[in-house]
Amino acid sequence: MKILMFGRGVIATMYGWALERAGHDVEFYVRPGRTAAYGEAIDLDLLDARRRVWGQRVVQKWPVRYREALEPDHDFDLIVLSVPHHRLAEATAFLSPRVGQATVLVFGNIWTEPLAAIGALPVDQIAWGFPQAGGGFGADGVLRGALLPSVIFGTFGQPPTEREQAVRQAFREAGLRLKEQPDFRGWLWVHFVSDAGLFSQGLRLGSLSKLAGATGDLREGLLAGRELLPLLKARGVDLRRHRGGVLPFRAPTWLTAPALAWLLAHFAPARVNFEAHSDPEAEEPREICRDTLAEARRLGVAVPRLEAAEPSFAREVTG
Ligand SMILES: NC(=O)C1=CN([C@@H]2O[C@H](COP(=O)(O)OP(=O)(O)OC[C@H]3O[C@@H](n4cnc5c(N)ncnc54)[C@H](OP(=O)(O)O)[C@@H]3O)[C@@H](O)[C@H]2O)C=CC1
Numbered sequence: 001m002k003i004l005m006f007g008r009g010v011i012a013t014m015y016g017w018a019l020e021r022a023g024h025d026v027e028f029y030v031r032p033g034r035t036a037a038y039g040e041a042i043d044l045d046l047l048d049a050r051r052r053v054w055g056q057r058v059v060q061k062w063p064v065r066y067r068e069a070l071e072p073d074h075d076f077d078l079i080v081l082s083v084p085h086h087r088l089a090e091a092t093a094f095l096s097p098r099v100g101q102a103t104v105l106v107f108g109n110i111w112t113e114p115l116a117a118i119g120a121l122p123v124d125q126i127a128w129g130f131p132q133a134g135g136g137f138g139a140d141g142v143l144r145g146a147l148l149p150s151v152i153f154g155t156f157g158q159p160p161t162e163r164e165q166a167v168r169q170a171f172r173e174a175g176l177r178l179k180e181q182p183d184f185r186g187w188l189w190v191h192f193v194s195d196a197g198l199f200s201q202g203l204r205l206g207s208l209s210k211l212a213g214a215t216g217d218l219r220e221g222l223l224a225g226r227e228l229l230p231l232l233k234a235r236g237v238d239l240r241r242h243r244g245g246v247l248p249f250r251a252p253t254w255l256t257a258p259a260l261a262w263l264l265a266h267f268a269p270a271r272v273n274f275e276a277h278s279d280p281e282a283e284e285p286r287e288i289c290r291d292t293l294a295e296a297r298r299l300g301v302a303v304p305r306l307e308a309a310e311p312s313f314a315r316e317v318t319g
């Protein structure tokens, strides 16, 4: 397949790497002027857990191809769109007139109605998924993170179309196990509030990476997530369809908090993922917390822990 990764972010890079190694032809679309700044290769320091549970370390300079323009008559089969949720509107506005014949895999967090989130992109050309990988670029430009063995694909009650099947096949060929989420809207929102719970407590300490080893703060993160479950119900999510996703928040924290702390200390793929979320200036965690809190306020759902953490993610008032 001819694949265009939109942007050169954390997720685009990790999956672009895996897809290229599986024989696909991978390029990156980056904003005009970025190619020179990025250089010819991406420095990777990854834990590849596709074949080994504890991961295999990959340290490599990966030579990549960039393009800074996209005409609608391109011949990409697939465009992988993985940007923070607050960047989606701008990205879909750019892509809509340029999508050509490609399928667009929307591959990240969404907090609005998914069909609204894609703007004017043609819905019959969309596939939906979510990465099971994580990490971040360090100040030294190195991408550190972990690529887990599975990847999520979602639908909204319908079986996957031919296009969606073709995208799944490409990821299968990259050695990834597919996990299907038939209520993907609900799944996305469960994931979003899970992030909000953890990020809110991470931000209180400076960044998500600070939660590693901090069992008490992890407990607060889990409880912040628990407080957000009524918000999901208020939005019409049937939580019975997401038992696995909400279990960490419903289970007793005397069990879950030390278990998570243990995982982050001893299970290398989880550890490197969290450690790489160390940028205290990162925008996305703040945006996730802000948008979750705004929605809780709009719907009148009490979220005292998220509210108490607001000073660490509120927008600075300038003036
Ligand atoms: N990082 C992680 O560990 C995980 C991330 N996710 C989710 O995956 C998604 C992607 O995350 P991540 O890879 O971390 O995000 P990043 O911020 O690392 O990457 C986003 C990339 O998209 C580019 N981009 C955004 N908008 C545009 C635009 N309009 N035109 C051109 N380029 C654009 C950015 O470029 P520029 O810098 O120029 O703006 C950047 O290269 C998010 O929804 C996130 O929540 C999920 C699990 C883990």
Ligand SMILES: CC(C)(CO)C(=O)C(=O)O
Binding pocket: 133, 134, 195, 198, 208, 273, 274, 277
């Ligand atoms: C919370 C974390 C770090 C887990 O990978 C994340 O970024 C996400 O899943 O959105």
